[in-house]
Amino acid sequence: MCLFRYEDDPEPEERGPAGPLYVPVLPGRAEVVVVRLFRTPLGARTAVGFTSAGRLAATLGAGQHWIRLSESALRAMAEPVGASVLTVDPALTAPAVAGTAAGAVTTPVLRAPGTVARTA
Known part of the structure; x- marks a missing residue:
């Protein structure tokens, strides 16, 4: 491992903690928060x-x-339900869904151009 960084060195794959994040949640009762x-x-x-x-x-x-x-709190909530990847500042790539069947649940697809996708 080199102790010195040079201008042509690539960015490290793993950046530092993202800090407090704005996390999308599903609407519902104020007492219950469901991370989207x-x-x-x-x-x-x-x-x-x-x-x-x-x-x-x-x-x-x-x-x-x-x-x-925080990043660690979001990971702690998401990992037990099978979401071991954390994406920071993604962009929506899927087109808006038109006319879904009653009760159908759709999950948008996201991409993260130039941002960090962290795995556990």
């Missing part, structure tokens, strides 16, 4: 966090409910 999970383009379940409320609104819409969570 997504899928990566390859189909893996992922928890999602945004570094600002503006980025969350730009991706998921101004009406999206959210809470502030």
Whole structure:
């Protein structure tokens, strides 16, 4: 391992903690918070966090409910339900769903251009 960094060295794959994240949640009662999970383009379940409320609104819409969570708290909530990937500041890639069957649940697909996708 080199102690010195040079200008042409690539960025490290694992960046530092993201800090408090704006995490999309499903609407419901105030006492119960359900973190909204997504899928990566390859189909893996992922928890999602945004570094600002503006980025969350730009991706998921101004009406999206959210809470502030640390990266470790979000991981602790998502890993037991099979979402071992954490995506920070993703962009929505799937087109809006038109006319789903009553009761059908759709999971949007996200991509993270130039952002960090962290695995546990």
